Amino acid sequence: MEAHLAAKPSDVAVLVNITTEKWPPRHRTYFGSLEVRSPQPGEPYAITPVRGCTGVMDLGDKRTVEYCITAREIAEDIAREINNDSGEGSFHGVFVAAGETPTEAELADARRRLEEFQCRLVAAADLEWERTKNPMFITDLERRAARQLGQEKPWLYDPKPLAECPVCAEKIKHGVAVCRSCGAILDREKAAQYGLVGAGRKERQRNPDPQAEAGK
């Protein structure tokens, strides 16, 4: 019969976030859900206080044992989870302060690590662009990193935006002959060239299942 320690009410750790990125709430069985705050515009960082908890371990046979999890353990666990979100060595600007507020040195260290990670993302995107020249292979994370570092990159711009079908207003690619959604002929000459119009051919051939359309 081991005595267990109850978490001290004063056991609080401070989770610091230096990016404006929003993270989905973190879930743990011992505290439910916790949202890590992001700084408001103009704020250099945001603080999320984390409290120590008592966990319950099920030993079977209706026996349970309670155990104490310190605020620092919980905070470190959450910071690790968020920072590791994008693979090995990734860093998303979340750390646990030693005191009640982050020191200048702690903030500077976090900014340096974040910048290092962002530089690595940009370098990876540069390499990908060199190989493929395809903006589809550049991730949102890489674009955001370049923007935050203030770097101009040819791969920063999103692919050509879609046009709108004048008949059904669905998004379509530029220069298509026939709207894939409603079947309207948008470029008669081009459509005829590929045998999509005339000669008694059905013009609405791209819409074989009316249910699919109705379900939209």
Ligand SMILES: [Zn+2]
């Ligand atoms: Zn259409």
